[in-house]
Amino acid sequence: MNPFDGLEHKEDGSRVDSTTGLTVGGANTHAQLWSYKEDEEKKEAREEKAAAAKQEKDAKAAEEAAAKAAEEKAKIEKAKKERKAKQNPLTGLIKNDDGSYEFWTGGKVSGVNYNTNVA
Numbered sequence: 001m002n003p004f005d006g007l008e009h010k011e012d013g014s015r016v017d018s019t020t021g022l023t024v025g026g027a028n029t030h031a032q033l034w035s036y037k038e039d040e041e042k043k044e045a046r047e048e049k050a051a052a053a054k055q056e057k058d059a060k061a062a063e064e065a066a067a068k069a070a071e072e073k074a075k076i077e078k079a080k081k082e083r084k085a086k087q088n089p090l091t092g093l094i095k096n097d098d099g100s101y102e103f104w105t106g107g108k109v110s111g112v113n114y115n116t117n118v119a
Contacts, residue, residue, distance in 0.1 A: 007015040007024060015024040083104075086094045093101045093109060101109040 005015075006018055008018050009015050016022065017024060083094060086096075087104055088095065092104050094104060095101055103109060
């Protein structure tokens with residue numbers, strides 16, 4: 001309740017006399033309701049604009065994620081091709097730069113007879 005005019009102000013812009021319970025009408029109330037409707041239309045327009053901007057931002061993020069995934073896939077394929085090029089076609093082993101060998105499945109080659117000189 002407003003202490004200056006004794007009226008209860010509602011969210012929709014209407015006012016009610018607290019002593020009688022009657023809604024206050026008049027030219028000023030009509031002008032306030034018209035202004036309220038304009039404010040609601042502006043608010044809806046802002047919300048629609050914000051929703052469109054969010055949708056555009058989400059679409060851009062999805063495109064970037066797809067491009068990043070494609071780039072990662074290309075890197076993996078390139079690594080597989082390089083690994084295949086290092087593979088010995090007879091044994092299937094891959095010779096590493098440090099001279100060690102590993103299986104094509106990824107395990108290191110080791111054991112009793114590995115790197116021993118039998119002479």
